[in-house]
Amino acid sequence: MKRVYVNENRCLGCHLCEYWCAFANSGEDSIVKAFKLNREAMPRINVEDSGEIHFAVQCRHCNDTPCVKACITGALSVDNDGLVSIDTERCVGCYTCVLTCPYGCIVIDEKNGGKTVTKCELCVKNAGNEPWCVKQCINGAIVFEDRTNAERQAVL
Amino acid sequence: MSVNYIPATFAVLRDTDRCIKCRACERQCSNEVHYYDADFDKMFVHEEQCVDCQRCVTICPTNALKITENPNSFRKASNYSQQLILENYRQAATGAVLLSSMGNPQDFPVYWDKMLINASQVTNPSIDPLREPMETKVFLGKKHTHITRNPDGTIDMSEQSPQLELKYPIMFSAMSYGSISYNAHESLARAATELGTFYNTGEGGLHQDFYQYKTNTIVQVASGRFGVSKDYLDAGAAIEIKMGQGAKPGIGGHLPGKKVSDDVSKTRMIPKGTDAISPAPHHDIYSIEDLRQLIFSLKEATDYKKPVIVKIAAVHNVAAIASGIARSGADILVIDGFRGGTGAAPTRIRDNVGIPIELALASVDQRLRDEQIRNEISIVAAGSIRSSSDAVKAFALGADALYIATPALLAIGCHLCRSCHGAKCNWGIATQRPDLVKRLNPDIAYKRLVNLVRAWDHEIKEMMGGMGINSLEALKGNRLMLRGIGLSDKELQILGIMHAGE
Incomplete structure (x- = not known):
């Protein structure tokens, strides 16, 4: 399955991916609306900064999926390809997944007072095709590629 | 305050x-x-x-x-x-002293814009470059006037002077590592390699990582002799002696200390953080004879296998100087016009010293032809070749190949804000700050450079085809293909062209 990967040597820490991610998942037809109308614009990707190191972090859709195992209501699930997605109708906001995710990729949805969590679903439920963080990265740092398990291990 | x-x-x-x-x-x-x-x-x-x-x-x-x-x-x-x-x-x-960067922005005449290109109608057919073969490959170096044959009838190549083979007639001009970033250099080196043309190290030496691109590298030896060593000379396909630069004729380069990072200091062989100031003259060159000595020292050091290039700024008596250089043993002459770019130059010099490349090129080509030594040296024109049509006009005025730098920088993101000397280039080009250098992704940038040169080449072929010419050799020095517009008799005479309508 194609997944999103980030090359930290190229990531500039501009944080634009966060904004495009939030827009892509906002349901609005423009990024201005997504933020100006203050609807549910929450990014599922976060850029970690430390000095000159910047690294965009979002769900790895990893093989052992500790978040899915930990989910007490079955809101988190993994499909046959390995895509981990969330059914917010079922989420009760217990944050067990937040505790178990080794990458810190489960995002508490502050727009609804933290009642549920949200996460990267590779834009399959919104725009489709290419994830927006990849499409909008200004330095080609975020890529959408099909890599083997060995290649993925090398990155992790 | x-x-x-x-x-x-x-x-x-x-x-x-x-x-x-x-x-x-x-x-x-x-x-x-x-x-x-x-x-x-x-x-x-x-x-x-x-x-x-x-x-x-x-x-x-x-x-x-x-x-x-x-x-x-x-x-x-x-x-x-x-x-x-x-x-x-x-x-x-x-x-x-006021400092400035990039090319002269003052309102001087741009002769490229006052020349028009010919096209065939009726009496000689134009050629469609997409359907018929079209040649823009160039060989730079001394050309023999006589052919000698071996006993078996084949041409004797043993006395052939070293030649540079360019798949595209456009090279990337000298920009030193220091004035531009590591990623910018990597982009130029990779693009030149993919295109089968050359990039130029400039006067700042060559980073160890880029020795792998040696077959497409021209190494420069300037008055500061930064980073020059036997390995460095061996790492070039040709060696360029920089006598002058179009943006600042008469003075040496000045790299501000804040651009002399760890790697730059290692490559240039100078202390970190110190200003790198190259002397105005080469202190061992005060005559054509001295220049000849350096040319042959460099040839001797590299077994006479590499062409030696001499680069001069276009100045008032450029034709006479070029005539001397053609007799000095140099294989290639670069003439850099006064609108050429720079990473830092005193404003008054950049804006007021030197002459336009169009006039310099025309007068040098004419002088060497008159003296019957044009074959002794190839001419590369530089200093504000802005587009493929400028290129076609330059070939028609007598250039064998061209150097471009500003268009190359534009290809990788430069917006010509002319603030290179501030060393804070937001596009990761004219800076050594690691967080800014990172902004130039060589994987993206080298492809853009390749695209630019290929696009120009397509256009050059289109214009050549329109003139009924299918080889760059037939366009070189073919001034009948140009007409001046709005030029005085004197200007037309120097350019060696007729006025439109004639």
Whole structure:
């Protein structure tokens, strides 16, 4: 399955991916609306900064999926390809997944007072095709590629 | 503190209806123009720090930003422009020489724009480059006047002078590692390799990582001799002696200490953080005979296997100088016109010293032909070749190949803000700050360079085809293909062309 990967040597820490991610998942037809109308614009990707190191972090859709195992209501699930997605109708906001995710990729949805969590679903439920963080990265740092398990291990 | 006489040069206009306060502009501006105020929950600007590099405008996700000239204006006078007034203020405040970057922006005539290209009609057919073979390959170096044959009838190549083979007639001019970044150099090196042409190290030596591109590298030896060693000379397909640069004839280079990073200091073999100042002359060259000595020293050091290039700035008596160089043993002559770019030059010199490449090229080609030594040396024209049509005109005036640098930088993101000497290039080109250098992704940039040269080559072939010419060799020095427009008799005479309508 194609997944999103980030090359930290190229990531500039501009944080634009966060904004495009939030827009892509906002349901609005423009990024201005997504933020100006203050609807549910929450990014599922976060850029970690430390000095000159910047690294965009979002769900790895990893093989052992500790978040899915930990989910007490079955809101988190993994499909046959390995895509981990969330059914917010079922989420009760217990944050067990937040505790178990080794990458810190489960995002508490502050727009609804933290009642549920949200996460990267590779834009399959919104725009489709290419994830927006990849499409909008200004330095080609975020890529959408099909890599083997060995290649993925090398990155992790 | 006293009153600062200098107002902001640019105005930064923000459409607050669109701005979503993502602060990308703030994070990406090395001049620290944009900032967020939490009390107002609004973005503000220090517009006096803006250099109009357009980085923020380009990355703004909502197109909320525009940069324009500051409409504030001093009282108009044709004699004292606002620019001149400001420059005097600046010098009064600092006591320093004014520095500038990139090519001469003053309103001098651009002769490329006063020449028109011919096309075939009826009597000689034009050629469609997409359907018929078309040759833009070039060999640079001395050409023999006589062919000698071996006993078996084959041509004797043993006395052939070394040649540079260019798949495209365009090379990337000298830009030193130091004046431009590691990633910019990598992009140029990879693009030249993929294209089958050459890039030039400039006077700053060659980073160890780039020795792998040696078959497409021209190594430069300038008056500062930075980074010159036997390995360095061996790492080039040709060696260029830089006698002068179009942007600053008569003076040496000046790399500000803040651009001399660890790696730059290692490559240049100079202490970190010190200004790298190359002397105005080569201290061992005071005559054509001295130049000949250096040329043959370099040839001796490299087994006579590599062509030696001599680069000079276009100055008043350029034709006579070129004649001397053609007799000095050099294989290739580069003439750099006064609108050529630079990473830093004194403003007054950049804007007032030297002559246009069009006139210099025409007079040098004519002089060498008159003296019957044109075959002794190939001519490379440089210094503001801005497009493929400039290129075609340059070939018709007698150039064998061209150097481009400003268009190459444009290809990788330069917005010609002319602030290279500030060393804070927001596009990761003219800087050594690691966080800024990172912004230039060589994987993307080298492809853009390749695209640019290929696009120009397509256009050159289209124009050649239109003239009924299918080989660059037949266009070189073919001045009948050019006509002047709006030029005086004297200008036409120097360019060696007729006026439109003649």
